[in-house]
Amino acid sequence: MNSPESVSMSESNYNWVCFDCRFAIRQAKTSEHIPRCASCNSKCVCVGYKLKIPGKSDTKGWEKLREISREMDQQTKEIQKKYHETRIAQLTEQIETLSAREHNKDREKLIAQLQEELDRLLLRDNP
Ligand SMILES: [Zn+2]
Numbered sequence: 001m002n003s004p005e006s007v008s009m010s011e012s013n014y015n016w017v018c019f020d021c022r023f024a025i026r027q028a029k030t031s032e033h034i035p036r037c038a039s040c041n042s043k044c045v046c047v048g049y050k051l052k053i054p055g056k057s058d059t060k061g062w063e064k065l066r067e068i069s070r071e072m073d074q075q076t077k078e079i080q081k082k083y084h085e086t087r088i089a090q091l092t093e094q095i096e097t098l099s100a101r102e103h104n105k106d107r108e109k110l111i112a113q114l115q116e117e118l119d120r121l122l123l124r125d126n127p
Pocket residue numbers: 018019020021022023037038039040041042
């Protein structure tokens with residue numbers, strides 16, 4: 001597993017696809033530029049680097065890939081949601097605790113920072 005090929009197959013190259021056109025392209029996830037489909041010019045979806053990309057005529061393979069991609073997306077959203085809920089509870093508690101104490105400049109600054117993060121999280125959960 002020490003060949004240069006196995007290195008380039010790792011995280012540095014992710015598969016990006018357009019499900020409608022069955023178009024696939026490899027590009028690093030860290031790149032800020034989201035690749036576009038060569039056929040319809042819509043933004044490609046990242047499907048990671050582990051999944052095998054089916055051939056263009058492999059309709060079933062592409063359906064399966066779309067299904068897996070949806071599931072992965074759902075899982076990510078659920079993990080994020082759980083994290084948000086936990087963080088919101090933490091922040092709310094911290095703000096309450098700090099607010100109950102005697103006020104000083106540093107504490108007020110900290111409360112404001114926590115409140116700002118809380119607001120951002122609440123905003124993201126209820127767009
Ligand atoms: Zn396309």
